[in-house]
Amino acid sequence: EVQLVESGGGLVQAGGSLRLSCAGSGFYFGSYWITWVRQAPGKGLEWVANIKPDGLETHYVDSLKGRFTVSRDNAKNTVYLQMNNLRVEDTAVYYCARSFKCDYWGQGTRLTVSS
């Protein structure tokens, strides 16, 4: 069974940093793009970033470039989202999803950024 499990969310003050993790199982992790998506309270889905299977290519939404960095460790079947200089507007549930087409999703991890 394909599973993705996000972790690392929590409460952080504005200006702080946090790293989210996305652990995959039930599929050959090293063969798939992984995508990060977030959803602010009561809002729609926002595409954040993705990373190629070998980790050598990444893409980011323009508004987050420079603050967020995605990386992966295929030996640990894990993708990371490093978030720096966090802002109140980064408060959201963060999901990771498998592949370019986001065919499987985790249940999300909640980040709250306080002022």
Added chain:
Amino acid sequence: SSEVTQPPSVSVSPGQTARITCFGDALPKKYSNWYQQKSGQAPVLVIYEDNKRPSGIPERFSGSSSGTLATLTISGAQVDDEADYFCYSTDISGVGVFGTGTTVTVL
């Protein structure tokens, strides 16, 4: 980055057909996917590559695409189909974009 717009809401009676549209400049160049999200849950893929249905998704869900418009059709909508629906595509650089989302009400 590209923008993709959807109607905020669609209402349909049980057994009738619901159509949700998605408009965006990137759509002619890349496939569209559709996701269903029920309250408090993670999204679920219901249509990929414009018109393909993942295993386990009921046949009443179908998709189509023409030019800058993609459409999700729910034929014979059921109360269980009440949810938010999002279209999704990628631009030519590989950056993804979700539509603004549509709340489907079946009553």
